[in-house]
Amino acid sequence: MSFTKGCYIGQETVARVKYRGHINRGLSGIVLEGDRVPAHGDAITAEDKEIGRVTSAVRSIALGKPIALGYIRREYFAAGSAVTIVTGQGSVPARVAELPFVRPA
Numbered sequence: 202m203s204f205t206k207g208c209y210i211g212q213e214t215v216a217r218v219k220y221r222g223h224i225n226r227g228l229s230g231i232v233l234e235g236d237r238v239p240a241h242g243d244a245i246t247a248e249d250k251e252i253g254r255v256t257s258a259v260r261s262i263a264l265g266k267p268i269a270l271g272y273i274r275r276e277y278f279a280a281g282s283a284v285t286i287v288t289g290q291g292s293v294p295a296r297v298a299e300l301p302f303v304r305p306a
Contacts, residue, residue, distance in 0.1 A: 231255075233286060241258075246287055
């Protein structure tokens with residue numbers, strides 16, 4: 202990647218991350234408690250404020266519980282951070298997880 206080259210698609214975003222030193226939101230893994238699988242766009246909350254949205258979710262056969270991906274605020278990136286997923290049927294407690302969810306043996 203060159204910062205001296207002329208204009209290219211995504212240049213502003215890349216430069217912003219380099220010069221500000223961080224991003225505000227990032228893609229994180231989330232492991233949910235219970236059996237409810239959230240839908241795309243469901244809110245992710247922590248401490249009674251919205252910190253992100255679910256981008257995709259599925260029931261993991263390997264983990265035996267629902268997992269999701271979502272963009273969340275950087276203050277909650279740490280694995281183990283407690284979050285809540287707000288679905289159409291109510292709230293589901295969850296935890297931020299390291300990616301990949303399952304590591305090869």
